[in-house]
Amino acid sequence: MSVTVHDVARRAKVSISTVSRVLNGSAPVSQEKRERVMEAVEALGFTPNPIARSLLKHKTGTIGAVLPYITGEFFAELLCGLDEAAHMHKQVLMVSASHRLEPEFRAALQNLMHRVDGLVVMAPELDARQVLSITGQRLPVVFLNTHVDALGVFAVNFDNRGGMQALTEHVISAGYDRIAFIKGPEDARDAQERLHGFREGLHQKSIPYQEYEGDFSAERGYDAALRIMRTVPRSSAIMAANDLSALGALRALLESGLRVPEDMALTGFDDIPSTRFSTPSLSSVNVPIRILAARAVHTLVDCLKKPNTNGFVHLEPLTIKLRESTIRPDRRAALGISPSLENLFKTS
Amino acid sequence: MSVTVHDVARRAKVSISTVSRVLNGSAPVSQEKRERVMEAVEALGFTPNPIARSLLKHKTGTIGAVLPYITGEFFAELLCGLDEAAHMHKQVLMVSASHRLEPEFRAALQNLMHRVDGLVVMAPELDARQVLSITGQRLPVVFLNTHVDALGVFAVNFDNRGGMQALTEHVISAGYDRIAFIKGPEDARDAQERLHGFREGLHQKSIPYQEYEGDFSAERGYDAALRIMRTVPRSSAIMAANDLSALGALRALLESGLRVPEDMALTGFDDIPSTRFSTPSLSSVNVPIRILAARAVHTLVDCLKKPNTNGFVHLEPLTIKLRESTIRPDRRAALGISPSLENLFKTS
DNA sequence: TTGTAGGCGTTATCAC
DNA sequence: GTGATAACGCCTACAA
Numbered sequence A, B: 001m002s003v004t005v006h007d008v009a010r011r012a013k014v015s016i017s018t019v020s021r022v023l024n025g026s027a028p029v030s031q032e033k034r035e036r037v038m039e040a041v042e043a044l045g046f047t048p049n050p051i052a053r054s055l056l057k058h059k060t061g062t063i064g065a066v067l068p069y070i071t072g073e074f075f076a077e078l079l080c081g082l083d084e085a086a087h088m089h090k091q092v093l094m095v096s097a098s099h100r101l102e103p104e105f106r107a108a109l110q111n112l113m114h115r116v117d118g119l120v121v122m123a124p125e126l127d128a129r130q131v132l133s134i135t136g137q138r139l140p141v142v143f144l145n146t147h148v149d150a151l152g153v154f155a156v157n158f159d160n161r162g163g164m165q166a167l168t169e170h171v172i173s174a175g176y177d178r179i180a181f182i183k184g185p186e187d188a189r190d191a192q193e194r195l196h197g198f199r200e201g202l203h204q205k206s207i208p209y210q211e212y213e214g215d216f217s218a219e220r221g222y223d224a225a226l227r228i229m230r231t232v233p234r235s236s237a238i239m240a241a242n243d244l245s246a247l248g249a250l251r252a253l254l255e256s257g258l259r260v261p262e263d264m265a266l267t268g269f270d271d272i273p274s275t276r277f278s279t280p281s282l283s284s285v286n287v288p289i290r291i292l293a294a295r296a297v298h299t300l301v302d303c304l305k306k307p308n309t310n311g312f313v314h315l316e317p318l319t320i321k322l323r324e325s326t327i328r329p330d331r332r333a334a335l336g337i338s339p340s341l342e343n344l345f346k347t348s
Numbered sequence C: 001t002t003g004t005a006g007g008c009g010t011t012a013t014c015a016c
Numbered sequence D: 001g002t003g004a005t006a007a008c009g010c011c012t013a014c015a016a
Helices: A005-012 A016-024 A031-044 A050-057 A072-088 A102-113 A128-135 A160-173 A189-203 A218-230 A243-255 A289-305 A329-335 B005-012 B016-024 B031-044 B050-057 B072-088 B102-113 B128-135 B160-173 B189-203 B218-230 B243-255 B289-305 B329-335
Strands: A062-067 A092-097 A118-121 A141-144 A154-158 A179-182 A209-212 A237-240 A265-267 A284-286 A313-316 A319-321 B062-067 B092-097 B118-121 B141-144 B154-158 B179-182 B209-212 B237-240 B265-267 B284-286 B313-316 B319-321
Touching: A005 A016, A005 A031, A016 A031, A050 B050, A062 A072, A062 A102, A062 A289, A072 A092, A072 A243, A072 A289, A072 B072, A072 B092, A092 A102, A092 B072, A092 B092, A102 A118, A102 A128, A118 A289, A128 A141, A141 A289, A154 A289, A160 A179, A160 A189, A160 A237, A160 A265, A160 A284, A160 A319, A179 A189, A179 A218, A179 A243, A189 A209, A209 A218, A218 A237, A218 A243, A237 A243, A243 A265, B005 B016, B005 B031, B016 B031, B062 B072, B062 B102, B062 B289, B072 B092, B072 B243, B072 B289, B092 B102, B102 B118, B102 B128, B118 B289, B128 B141, B141 B289, B154 B289, B160 B179, B160 B189, B160 B237, B160 B265, B160 B284, B160 B319, B179 B189, B179 B218, B179 B243, B189 B209, B209 B218, B218 B237, B218 B243, B237 B243, B243 B265
Parallel strands: A062 A092, A062 A118, A118 A141, A141 A154, A154 A313, A179 A209, A179 A237, A237 A265, B062 B092, B062 B118, B118 B141, B141 B154, B154 B313, B179 B209, B179 B237, B237 B265
Antiparallel strands: A284 A319, B284 B319
C-alpha cells in the first residue's frame, strides 16, 4: 500500500533507524548513507506517516475545534482566525460542528480527543465544567465564548451583556421609547447574557418592552418581526440578539412597507459583514471574533508548551457600531453615518 | 497518561482481546465478562484511540479538504456543505487552507495525506494532474472547481464560462453598451474561465470593453472601479469576476456619487448572501456551492467504498440572478425585482 | 556511526 | 469463549 521506512531502508541498504535519523536529524549520519537515504526517499516518494509518529510521541501536531456551527459569516470569520493562528504555529486544524446538540457535541469531542493535542471549544449551550467532564483532563482545552464555572480553566470570552447594554442605551438615547427584543436560543448562555444586557440597559429608564422568541436564525427573526408588528401599541424599535435575526426581521419590515428607522429602528449583534451591505445598514455590536479565535489558539499553544500554567478568563469588552438602522436620516450627516463612508471591507 | 485497553482489561480481570471484542462486538463474549468490561470502561472513562486503530486498519474515518481559503461567505457555504455531508457519512472533516500558494498547498496535502481516507481538493491555480503527482495515487481524491486534464479522475465542477457568458448577454440586452471587466487572479483557472465567458458573451455584438486587473478581493475591486471611472469614454457597466470584487467596486462607485445602475451597472459572480443585502442588490451568477461541496463528499465516500470505479467529471450549469444593480428602477416592477420581494435567507 | 529490539494502543489470528 | 501474540509505521534506547 503506502511506502514506509522499511522500503526506504531496503532501497538505501541501511537500517530503518538510519532512515529515521536522516529524516529527523536526530543523530549524525555519514555523508554517504545520508545521500543514499535521500535518494531512496525521493525515488519512492516517501512521506512519513504522522499517525504512526503521533502514536509514539503522544503529539499529533494537530489542534481541534468544536463549534456550534461552521456556517454563516460569523463562523467564517471565526474559522479564519483559528486557521491563521494554527498555521502560524505549524499546527493542522480539525474542526467539528456540534449543531448545538449535546450528543453531537459529545461525539465530536470523542472523535477529536485522541487525534489532537489540544482543543478550542465553543459551547454556549454548555459550560466549561460539563465539557471538561467529557474530556477528563486528558488534554488542554481553551474555551471560546463559553461560560466558565470552574477554576484553572482557560477561556477567551467577550462581554455579551455589556455590549448589548451599551447598544440598548444608544437606542434609548436616540429617542426610541418602546422596544421589542428578539431573543436567541433559550439554552445558549451568550443569548441569555445579551438578553440580560438588554434588560439592564432598560432598567433605569421606565421604557416599555416585550421579548419575543428567536433562535439566532434569520427565519425566526422574520417571524418575530411579523408578531412584533401585529402587537398594539407597536414598538418603535426592534433589538435582535444577533445580526442574522435582525436581517430576517429587516426583511419582514421592508415587506410590510415600513421605513427603517423612521417607522421602526433595528439593531443586531456580532457586526458581521452583511450589516454594512444591508439597506439600511445595521447598527450592531462589534465582536472581533477573528482576533479572539486567534487568541484562543495562541493560548492553547502556550498551554501545550508549558502544561502546568494556571487558567485565566479573558473578557473582551465590545464596542457598538452605529449605522443607519438606528439613526434618522436627518441626523446621519452630523454623526458621519453614511453607507459610502463606512469602509466596507477593511477590518474595522 | 491516557487510559488504554490494558487498563480496562486489568480492572475487569480479562484479557485485552476480550475488551476489544466487547467494544467492537467482533465475537461473542460471555454475559458476565461483558458486564465487567462495560463497568470498567465506564469507571475509567475509556475511549478507544482512533489513531492506534487507524494505524492497523488503514482507515481513519476522516476525510480531508484542501481549499484556497476558508474565509468569506463563499467558503463558509462550501464548508457547510462539506461538513453536512461528512457528518451524514459519519466521517470527521479536516480542513486546510492553501492560500493559493503552491508550497502551502503541498504542505497541507502532505499533512493530510496519511491522516485521512480521502481528499476533496479545490485548487483553481493548479490542475488535477499536478495535485495527483503529489498525492501519488495513494488515496482517492475528488476535485471541486479544479481543472481536470487527466483521465479517470473525479471532479465536481461548475460552468464558470457559461455562467459568465449568460450574465454578459443579460447586461448587453439590458442596454449597457460599454463594459468594463474586473478580472480574477491571473493564475486561477476559474477566473480565466469567467473571463472567457465574458469575452464570448461579447463576441457576436461589437460592444467595446476593457479588462482590469483584480484578484477576487474587495480591495482590488475598489481600486479597479476607481481606474474604470477615470477612463474616458466611461463604461456604462462593470462586470466583476466575483461578488467580492463587485462589492468593493460598488463602494467606489457610491463614494464617487454615481448611481447604480443608472450611471453604472454592476454584476458579480457566486451569489453570496451579501448580494441580496447590498444597496443596490447585486446581479450575479448563482453557484450552489453548498450542494456541490456535499456532492463532492458523497462522490468521495462512494470511491472509498468501491475503489475501482472510473472517474467522471460533473459540470454543473449555472443560472443568473437578476437584481437591482443591472435593472433600471422603472423596469424593476415589470420584472418582479425588489429588495423586499426577494427571499433574503431561504436557499434560492 | 550504525543496527537491533522494544513499544506506542489497537485489532486480528491463532491456539486452547 | 478466551487469552497470548503478532502486526500497523515509526522513534529511541541500547548495544556494537
